[in-house]
Amino acid sequence: MFEAIAFYLFAALTIGMFTITVMTSQALYALTAMAAGMIFISAFFFMLGADFLGVVQIIVYTGAVMALYAFGMMFFDTTRTLVEKRENPRIIFLLGVIAATLVVFIMISPIISSNIEAHYPIDATVGNSQAIGYVLFTKYLVPFEVAAVMLLVAMVAGIVLAGKKMDKSLTLMAEEEIALMSATQTKPHDEEGAH
Amino acid sequence: MDVAFIVETVVKIVVILLVFSALAGFGTYFERKVLAFMQRRLGPMHVGPYGLLQVAADGIKLFTKEDIIPQNVVKPIFKLAPVITAATAFMAAAAIPFWPEFTVFGYTVHPIVSDINIGILYVMAVMAIGLYGPLLGGMASANKFSLISAARSAAVFISYEVITGLALLAPLMMVGSLSLIDINNYQVGGISNWIAFSQPVAFILFWIAAFAETGRTPFHLVANDHEIIDGFGTEYSGMRWGLFFIGEYANMFFISFVMAIIFLGGYGDGSIAGAFGLLMKVAFFFFFFLWTRAAWPDIRPDQLMWLCWKVLMPIAVLNVVITGIVILIKTQGGM
Numbered sequence: 001m002f003e004a005i006a007f008y009l010f011a012a013l014t015i016g017m018f019t020i021t022v023m024t025s026q027a028l029y030a031l032t033a034m035a036a037g038m039i040f041i042s043a044f045f046f047m048l049g050a051d052f053l054g055v056v057q058i059i060v061y062t063g064a065v066m067a068l069y070a071f072g073m074m075f076f077d078t079t080r081t082l083v084e085k086r087e088n089p090r091i092i093f094l095l096g097v098i099a100a101t102l103v104v105f106i107m108i109s110p111i112i113s114s115n116i117e118a119h120y121p122i123d124a125t126v127g128n129s130q131a132i133g134y135v136l137f138t139k140y141l142v143p144f145e146v147a148a149v150m151l152l153v154a155m156v157a158g159i160v161l162a163g164k165k166m167d168k169s170l171t172l173m174a175e176e177e178i179a180l181m182s183a184t185q186t187k188p189h190d191e192e193g194a195h
Numbered sequence: 196m197d198v199a200f201i202v203e204t205v206v207k208i209v210v211i212l213l214v215f216s217a218l219a220g221f222g223t224y225f226e227r228k229v230l231a232f233m234q235r236r237l238g239p240m241h242v243g244p245y246g247l248l249q250v251a252a253d254g255i256k257l258f259t260k261e262d263i264i265p266q267n268v269v270k271p272i273f274k275l276a277p278v279i280t281a282a283t284a285f286m287a288a289a290a291i292p293f294w295p296e297f298t299v300f301g302y303t304v305h306p307i308v309s310d311i312n313i314g315i316l317y318v319m320a321v322m323a324i325g326l327y328g329p330l331l332g333g334m335a336s337a338n339k340f341s342l343i344s345a346a347r348s349a350a351v352f353i354s355y356e357v358i359t360g361l362a363l364l365a366p367l368m369m370v371g372s373l374s375l376i377d378i379n380n381y382q383v384g385g386i387s388n389w390i391a392f393s394q395p396v397a398f399i400l401f402w403i404a405a406f407a408e409t410g411r412t413p414f415h416l417v418a419n420d421h422e423i424i425d426g427f428g429t430e431y432s433g434m435r436w437g438l439f440f441i442g443e444y445a446n447m448f449f450i451s452f453v454m455a456i457i458f459l460g461g462y463g464d465g466s467i468a469g470a471f472g473l474l475m476k477v478a479f480f481f482f483f484f485l486w487t488r489a490a491w492p493d494i495r496p497d498q499l500m501w502l503c504w505k506v507l508m509p510i511a512v513l514n515v516v517i518t519g520i521v522i523l524i525k526t527q528g529g530m
Binding site: 026028029032035039051052055056058059062063066067070072073127128131163169171 | 198269272275311312313316317320321323324326327330331334335342345346349352353354372373428495497
């Protein structure tokens with residue numbers, strides 16, 4: 001009985017949160033509702049006995065949404081509502097309906113054909129995190145490694161893009177030095193424009 | 196589910212809530228007294244003997260103060276933020292064993308709300324959500340100092356989280372379990388079995404990261420009084436601000452418990468002496484938080500990020516690699 005109550009409670013909460021994320025025009029509401037929704041999703045993992053995945057869901061999305069907040073802080077005044085530009089609401093509606101129908105169809109088709117079975121059912125003798133480790137490092141080793149390499153590539157690219165002036169610290173420089181640096185930087189740019 | 200289990204769990208939750216809310220209040224008293232003695236002052240002395248009732252006075256003040264919500268704030272988020280900090284602090288406590296199990300009137304009590312097999316991971320994850328409190332409070336406040344504080348809390352979060360994870364990884368590799376009770380039982384043999392001695396690097400790294408996690412002094416940049424007023428707390432008054440406070444102090448106690456259990460042997464074999472030993476270790480860690488506040492200056496946000504990413508993270512990674520090699524050699528030798 002508790003599981004049923006918990007399921008419906010968290011289902012309602014999750015759907016409610018993501019509805020707010022989509023419907024609101026206030027960046028702060030959207031981000032907060034998304035963070036909450038992501039954390040509520042972890043409840044389903046806990047209910048299914050996948051404790052490890054549930055906690056990983058919390059850890060990953062706490063950090064990931066935190067980064068989104070940082071972007072929001074940089075680009076918007078998050079305390080004001082945002083006026084969205086909708087040029088053709090009909091197309092948006094149509095695309096939304098198509099996407100929703102597709103998702104429902106994809107989710108429901110294995111249920112209808114009753115073709116769902118656990119490849120790796122819960123093994124009481126092995127702990128949750130161990131079970132994931134065994135699967136991850138045996139059957140899915142190659143995708144796991146490929147994902148790791150992709151992340152490494154992304155990290156290197158990020159450092160290359162962001163780290164052009166990493167040897168200089170604006171905090172430690174005097175005002176004159178910063179003025180001098182920005183002056184020398186804008187100059188060649190202007191000359192290029194003149195060409 | 197039987198009724199006894201439900202009643203027991205509810206009682207445990209209520210006890211933890213009451214004890215640690217009260218302790219958070221007394222934490223402020225200890226902090227003021229310890230800081231005062233280190234700075235050759237007396238600290239609170241007027242309310243009650245040695246100022247002991249200062250806690251009650253502060254509580255009455257916070258509860259009866261007007262709850263001001265400024266005009267331009269984002270109201271729901273502004274109201275929610277302190278609750279997040281306080282609630283997640285106590286939620287994290289659900290997987291911490293506070294005391295070895297004991298028997299009352301033939302009924303065995305496990306002083307842990309829920310012994311899930313991924314305990315430590317859960318505690319760290321929920322504690323990490325606690326940083327959403329300062330972040331949301333700062334962003335919703337419509338105040339420049341609060342916004343700076345919110346930006347800093349995001350920076351603190353992405354800095355310390357890696358260190359905590361990597362520092363924990365090495366001891367967890369030795370224990371082979373994520374449950375805090377298993378970690379405690381691994382060190383049951385006595386002081387020489389404490390993980391702090393086999394993993395000194397991880398211990399120090401985790402300890403440093405704990406300061407960033409709770410926002411204590413060397414890393415107090417989220418609410419640095421002398422540069423950004425009270426940071427995220429600038430626009431808050433009354434009990435909403437008090438909730439931030441309770442969350443911060445409860446977090447200090449809980450992280451002290453976690454450190455004592457993972458690295459200093461926890462409650463040992465479960466005897467009364469071991470249980471009081473755990474409390475002594477927690478008291479030491481709590482005192483150390485206050486001691487550092489009296490002894491160290493605050494550092495800048497860029498210094499924190501430099502420290503975490505360029506100094507502590509490589510050390511933590513090296514520690515994990517070396518631990519892995521040593522474990523591998525040991526198991527190969529035993530085969």
